Amino acid sequence: MMSIAEKDLGTPAAEGGKRVTLTIDGFELSVPEGVSVMRAAALAGTRIPKLCATEMLEPFGSCRLCLVEIEGRKGYPASCTTAVAEGMVVRTQSDRLAGLRRGVMELYISDHPLDCLTCTANGHCELQDMAGAVGLREVRYGYDGVNHVYPRRDGEANPRFVAKDESNPYFTFEPSKCIVCSRCVRACEDVQGTFALTIQGRGFDSKVAASQDDSFIASECVSCGACVQACPTATLSENSLIEYGQADHSLITTCAYCGVGCSFRAELQGDKLVRMVPNKNGHANHGHSCVKGRFAIGYATHPDRITTPMIRNSIDEPWKIVSWDQAIAYAASEFKRLQAKYGKFSVGGITSSRCTNEETYLVQKLVRAAFGNNNVDTCARVCHSPTGYGLKTTLGESAGTQDFDSIERTDVVLLIGANPTDAHPVFASQMKRRLRAGAELIVIDPRRIELVRTPHVEASHHLQIRPGTNVAVLDALAHVVVTEGLIDEAFVAARCEKPAFEKWRAFIADPQHSPEALEGELGVPARTVREAARLYAKAANGAIYYGLGVTEHSQGSTAVMALANLAMATGNIGREGVGVNPLRGQNNVQGSCDMGSFPHEFPGYRHVSDGAVRASFEKEWGVTLWDEPGLRIPNMFEAALDGSFKGLYLEGEDIAQSDPNTQHVTAALRAMECVVVQDLFLNETAKFAHVFLPGSSFLEKDGTFTNAERRVSRVRQVMKPKAGYADWEITQLLSNALGYPMHYRHAGEILDEIARLTPTFKGVSFDKIDRLGSIQWPCNDQHPEGTPVMHVGEFVRGKGHFMLTPYVPTREKVNARFPLLLTTGRILSQYNVGAQTRRTANVAWHNEDMLEVHPHDAEERGIKDGDWVGLSSRAGETVLRARVSSRMQPGVVYTTFHFPDTGANVVTTENSDWATNCPEYKVTAVQVARVDQPSAWQQRYRAFDRRQQQLLPEAGADAGAG
């Protein structure tokens, strides 16, 4: 069922500026060239009856309801598949048309149940609407004949009847209500690009089937919900809709999962969320979504939510429920005590990419203004900090260069270290659509990710490199570009710094960087590298997309700079269709970085040592600010272990699960005297905390998120905070208690302050976002409506700066003791540490982290699918189950880190990127062996976890008055 709030004009809009004039029902109108007659009529307010047409899909012309008469044309053309033409004269209604439509509807209804009053779609059913629109008054055929509606016929089982499929946890498929309009099948193909659904059989036997007539859960279906949204009847319905009934109002907000930042309509009854429907006008997602954003929202009301503040003196004591006043006063007094005893620099804060811009801004403001130091960092430290460093150094701005729609103009996609179909599914669907339309694809990844070969998409080249050799392969690609004369000399001469370019050209031309010289290191044939380099360099528009497989390495920053070098050398930057595009892991990675949550820079990426910038903040904030960089997250751990860092305020970040070398992290947490955790749940870090401040989910607060394309979108409060305060209000309470006053009445006032202090955000405000839908920064006097593509005509830093990119192999090397390489990643149904998705029905797809092992490595170790295996590195050991998989190359194993008990990060090391300390999650030397019991760490973890759960107050207890 479509959104309750959206109008469907029947067929997609057309691009291009030309207009044509036609006459519909006697009225002349002018519409964009290329639109259908159906859409033209709808634009003028005339809704031609339709069933198989919807704006989200290309027209299909199967239902025969939308017939019209066109002067000079024979018969009754379908208005959905007929394009407008200059001077065309259309009649949308006549006695003849009415008779035809009624006849068609009569046939549909003769094979459809008549349970409208108790049907999920009642009142919002397109079949019901059309029966009304065409004036259907009787069904002459009766209902006793051959049908798909009734389980039994003539006392026998009806072979055409198919029972409900309730295998998917989020939606139900009820085939007896199907009118075989193919909208679901086409949505699965065109919108999602999975091709899981099909029409099976012919004629009256036609029916919708998932994969080979499997149940939905057993099929290839990825549960994106596009089919459910496309269905005009109740055949495919959300289970929440079945349970609650239809919503009465809706609010537009932004998804809190990945960096695509999909826009959704939250559909509600009162303050009860009925369903999330992707917003057709959403600039990042254009009405599409994935299983997480659309369905996995149950965590917001999960019983594990902690909704009262709690404190305790030591982590071995039971939590005590207290009032907000008591909790805030206690936290503030502890921070003050620590600063008095151990010095001003002994405390700090960590923000999260799950926070809104306003929340992140406020936490860094609290640290800088109330704590008086710069010990603030964000979880982008452990994911995309190299993107910030690398792109700022080369191009001049710490952000991706394009909008998502740019890919519509791309001819060759170079995808490295990213697995969009799992981690950025909605953008992956757009990418697949472009690839199906003819763009070529180069994949550089140690794993054979889905995009290497998936229905109607096949990569031209898959460079299946060894983990840790990104810089080597990028140098080899650049070497081919330089030595085969593929440089865009005119672009480089006009746009880039000459001395740096010449130095780079000489460096990269050295034979040590040739694909042949690096063949052994990469494990990829030199010829393949050469062909890939030529394909990218010769493309009219070549675009680079990358993810954490690039950044989370000891040379993450070098690799990002190598990507920027490649784009500059081939002139692939500064227009649509090209660019360097980081796919951000979490919803607000870009925003948390923009908001100055790194210890060395203020909002807008300006170093704390810059006197003029500092003065502007000092003036607005009314305090003197520290002019030296503070501690990064890993430095905080080190400082905690040496006794100089004692207190930490964490908002929305679970370092005890997400950061590498868990045992090192937890030792650091134990060494602190006051850990304040603000979160929805008792996460892993909260088990080491002394103050718990219950946070609010994205549904409970106002603010903005900034996605991977620098797009600032509104998060809107659809229900009141379960614990009483939005997160920015909690930070404000803490700041006031610390003696630094904050008096924001609304999150919009925080954004206004950000805009006053940050040149790239100068023109951004709640009002303007409400008006435009979303805004891509920079948004300033030159670009009052934002900037979809950056570096047009000139780089942000002026001239592009080529950086040298020496390949330095990681210290993490395989040896006899640890002969395999572990690399980590994500899967579609779970998200990051899983705090949200583990508390939803998404566990139906993935309820434990598995270790993927190549069949050869498995056989050598006697490992079979499903066996318990010990995974050990020099950092630690854990135990999980094995999945034997040829997606891996021999010598490389893979796992996810969605479940705390897996302890994937017990195994990862504290090796990190040279420039930013971003951890090297993607390369760990390990050994794998069959075992029959959990690791020592897991046994300790489980005992500790049990103990911490026992220390929680009984459910229902509260602080009483005060």
Next chain:
Amino acid sequence: MNIEHLVGMANDICDYFAAESDRDAAVAGVAGHLRKFWDPRMRTQIIAHLRSGGAGLSELARLAVQRLADDERKVA
């Protein structure tokens, strides 16, 4: 902080800047990086470590930490 970790981090930075053929630029690059991104406590500690022998620091790292020490003295 664990000095071995700081030495390792400094050496990692040097591994990058070592590609710079102009030695002085490489030294300046590393020193500038430390100045820009390291908390003063870490800088003080690595400078003290150099003064007490600088065990484990690569040749470039020694030069860069020395440059950092000289720069900081000038600022102070």
